[in-house]
Amino acid sequence: MVKSLVHLLYEKTSTLPKNTSYYHGVIQQIESHSISPQIYHLLKENGHLEKTPLFFQVRLKQKYDEVLFQNILIKSETDKILNGLENRAIEAIPLKGVYFAEEYFGHLAARGTSDIDILIKEETIEETVQLVKSLGFEQEEEWIPDHFHCSFSKRIPGSPVPLVVEIHWGIVKEKTSYLKMDPFWKEATSLGGHSYIKRLSNQHTFYFICLHGWRHNLDSPRYYLDIIQLIYGMNDRIDLHQLFQQARKDGTLKRMIRTLSIVYGEYPMLENMMRLPVKRQMKGRKGGLFHYWDFIDFQFLSYDTFQHSVREVYNWCFPRKKDIFTELNKKDQESSYLNSIILLYKARLGKGIKATYLLVSGAKQP
Template identity: 50%
Template sequence: MSMRWIQALYDPGFPLPEDPSFFKKTLKDISHFGVSSQVYYLLKEQGKLNQTPVYFQERLKEKYDEALYLNLFIKSELGKILNRFEKLEVEAIPLKGVIFAEKYFGHIGARGTSDIDLLIRPDQLEKVIECIISLGFTVKEEQIPSHFHCSLSKKLPGSQIPLTVELHWDLLKVNSSSLNINEFWEKATPMQPYRYIKEFSDDHTFYMICLHGWRHNMDSLKYFLDIIQMIYLLKDRLDYEILLSDARNHKTLKRMVRTLTIVYEENPYLQDVRKLPVRRLSLWEYNAFKESSQKSLKNYLDFFDYQFFSYDTVKHNLREIVSWLKFINIYHSKKVK
């Protein structure tokens, strides 16, 4: 099954398929990837929701309402954290989440989320952790030296799933690129009504969203919808020449081109919205992420390409290979014990 139906979420002139079996298969995909909120909101915005079967509408509405209530709660918790940061003069930039949903999808319920992601200054990490702990969160896991984030969580009344705050001090693993996170801080602007809480520029938000999708090898529809939504919203304001030039300087060009190639190959109509000036060979396949039993040699080659050849320099490739071998060794050691 292709992703072509996503075009109907954005293009008023693109009709929804009439085949009843299409909606059953699509609903299964939507539920599997957890994008009911996005699909419901976008169909409603296009005036196409009533063109779908009643059971389809009801299921999407049910999931949309769940996501909306959770997002409202998360926004309240985020507000408490940001207000505390502001008092302590701690700089932070919310990543993705409810802020992203409101700014780029147009409504707090239009994109479901389950946690809070914040970019913080590395030299303020301990201060931030103390602040988050004072609000009832506890450290969830040990910090891994080469990683660029850590998380804290808080149990919620009546829920088995805790609320997690993930603290980032970078966008990529150490020594995997030449990206200088200070460039992103310098172009960030205060998020009203705060002074110390900032937000990325549109270009840097798109950059971050693409890297996030790459990090997961685009294994979910939610990464596609985030990128496609920004392409449709920003259109000509999205300057690919600058984006790719920055990626070349940051040594993330292969990651950026790989991600955007996959998005455009699966959604070719995007060329009419914002033309992508460069592509690379893609072995990525949609069905491989829906059914693991459908994986073929091509899918394993794609994973190999993603894992070891997404890097711009030989040095970064070798580091990833060494890191992977260490991981395999540790995994087998634990299995033996």
């Protein structure tokens, strides 16, 4: 239902449904995926908000206002970090978050965010960490070898969850591509009146958002909306042929083609805005046995080289202890790595047996 509504919102000549039951169903999906602000803003911008039932408007507005207050707080904390970096002459780029919402969605509250992502140069990690700690953030987890960011968090008065800041020095896992950050920094431009705080170019913003969506296997309409909004908002400023050439050089071409093929497959009207030069037929989103092929394709076959695929297979077979308990949806426990990995494989085996039974019996999958 969300998919059909997104189609209607971007195909501005379309007519919204009049059936009240439709809006009762779609509001549940909208809220479960935390995309109320995007839907509210799009409806309002298109002049369609008043054409929807009053209860639907009220629910959307309530979530929109909640995001507005949350994003005001997050922007305040983001600016403290950015101003601190500016004063220390440390180059930095805010990723996603409140600045992304303002620039590409048109309003601070038009896209929810729950954390702060800052891109820096690797040689300034220590200085940036010290600044973040001086602002009350504490290290959330041990640094991950071959990763591309580290996390810090702090309690915010009145908030049930801590605010997390992720300090990035890359945008994909190291040793899974050849991607270098130099071109991103070279084409970045100053943000506002800052000398050291930058914004990514439009081309690199799109590149980053696509890779971010891939990393989450497009498991929420939020990732689709980010990509669709960029295509509709600046399709004349994105050169997909050039972007794919860069992705080929970076070893991320399969990730880009897979991601955009899925998005274009779900929303074919995008071809009218920006033609996709290379497209794969993606069957994995159709459910059934293809659902499990989709997982294999994403987890192991999204890499441009055999060595990158092998490394990801190894990481999946022998994950870090923290990642084991994240996958199990449990808190990290005081147990040996061997016991932890046994728990993980038991859980995976159980899911595999259940999935096989559902496929063989023809039962409806969850």
